[in-house]
Amino acid sequence: MKKRILTGITTTGTPHIGNYIGAIRPALEMPKDKDESFFFLADYHSLIKNKDSDDIKQSVEDIALAWLSCGLDPQKSYFYRQSDVPEILELSWILNCVTAKGLMNRAHAYKAATALNTNDPDKGINMGLFSYPILMAADILMFDSTHVPVGSDQIQHLEMTRDIAARFNHLYKPLLTIPEPIIEDKEKVVLGLDGRKMSKSYGNVIPLLDDEKKLKKSIMKIVTNSLEPGEPKDSNDCTVFDLYKNFTDKEKITEFQNHYDEGISWGDAKEILFNVINEELMPIRAKYNELVKDKDYINDVLRDGSNKARVIAKQKINEIREVIGITNIS
Numbered sequence: 484m485k486k487r488i489l490t491g492i493t494t495t496g497t498p499h500i501g502n503y504i505g506a507i508r509p510a511l512e513m514p515k516d517k518d519e520s521f522f523f524l525a526d527y528h529s530l531i532k533n534k535d536s537d538d539i540k541q542s543v544e545d546i547a548l549a550w551l552s553c554g555l556d557p558q559k560s561y562f563y564r565q566s567d568v569p570e571i572l573e574l575s576w577i578l579n580c581v582t583a584k585g586l587m588n589r590a591h592a593y594k595a596a597t598a599l600n601t602n603d604p605d606k607g608i609n610m611g612l613f614s615y616p617i618l619m620a621a622d623i624l625m626f627d628s629t630h631v632p633v634g635s636d637q638i639q640h641l642e643m644t645r646d647i648a649a650r651f652n653h654l655y656k657p658l659l660t661i662p663e664p665i666i667e668d669k670e671k672v673v674l675g676l677d678g679r680k681m682s683k684s685y686g687n688v689i690p691l692l693d694d695e696k697k698l699k700k701s702i703m704k705i706v707t708n709s710l711e712p713g714e715p716k717d718s719n720d721c722t723v724f725d726l727y728k729n730f731t732d733k734e735k736i737t738e739f740q741n742h743y744d745e746g747i748s749w750g751d752a753k754e755i756l757f758n759v760i761n762e763e764l765m766p767i768r769a770k771y772n773e774l775v776k777d778k779d780y781i782n783d784v785l786r787d788g789s790n791k792a793r794v795i796a797k798q799k800i801n802e803i804r805e806v807i808g809i810t811n812i813s
């Protein structure tokens with residue numbers, strides 16, 4: 484079966500190694516032969532958290548460059564900004580009207596934000612955050628995506644997308660494709676410098692596009708325990724070990740485990756980690772340094788990408804409008 488692979492990254496801050504391991508690398512490795520891929524910059528999603536227009540513009544550029552530097556071929560895929568395909572917002576409203584409020588009440592991101600409030604649970608919460616999963620469902624359902632590679636933090640959003648699509652199909656016609664989430668490591672998200680989920684929101688990231696020196700500096704900042712060199716180290720729940728596993732093979736992992744058992748110092752363990760990450764990122768960095776010089780290139784690529792994507796989106800939205808009773812006036 485021909486697959487339609489789709490994934491997006493929110494345009495806040497700089498792309499990091501969690502985005503790379505959870506979304507970019509698996510998404511780029513997945514398409515085979517006749518599969519089609521849709522990769523996009525979720526800039527409307529970023530408005531929920533970010534009100535700094537310069538930051539959003541910069542992040543769009545950084546994340547676009549990250550995809551292209553990691554090997555995205557704009558000729559062979561659909562690569563666009565969410566905001567350049569307005570049909571997605573139109574679909575988002577339609578989906579708002581078939582989605583139960585109760586479903587959104589259960590969303591982890593929204594619940595986590597209300598849990599931080601003491602007196603008024605709604606303090607500081609905008610409707611964008613509340614209906615975030617609906618816009619994400621529109622991103623996915625707009626293009627009849629069959630496979631959505633994401634990090635394990637997005638499992639619930641994908642379940643909601645499936646629920647919303649099923650509800651629409653039940654109420655109207657089975658027009659929306661129910662997508663499969665593709666999750667690299669279901670148990671784990673990539674951890675950041677402080678041991679929490681690596682996330683732009685926590686400021687604990689290892690940036691993907693930093694130069695070698697900065698990369699090393701970030702890796703040396705990973706929080707570890709105070710065990711001395713010579714004391715055996717536990718590789719369970721260890722950020723250094725978990726990161727290492729994502730950049731190497733089984734044999735090397737066993738070797739690294741042996742070092743832990745023998746009491747490698749944290750400094751040496753981090754040095755080994757730096758070397759594997761740096762080796763994988765070197766060609767990506769080289770491509771980035773080349774692309775960053777040509778700002779017009781990114782704009783051209785994104786313009787062409789959204790033109791291509793809109794051909795599909797327009798056809799789909801017309802079919803959807805037809806079944807809901809809002810037809811085009813001829």
Ligand code: ADP
Binds near residue numbers: 491495503504637
């Ligand atoms: P952030 O949490 O830093 O804002 P995004 O929400 O924009 O990152 O995530 C974009 C993609 O990268 C999603 O598929 C998400 O699951 C993945 N991702 C982000 N952080 C991680 C992480 N720490 N581990 C694995 N995947 C991640």
Ligand code: TRP
Binds near residue numbers: 619631
């Ligand atoms: N919600 C995703 C995140 O924050 C980003 C995203 C938006 C996305 N729309 C999407 C991912 C559609 C996959 C498919 O990580």
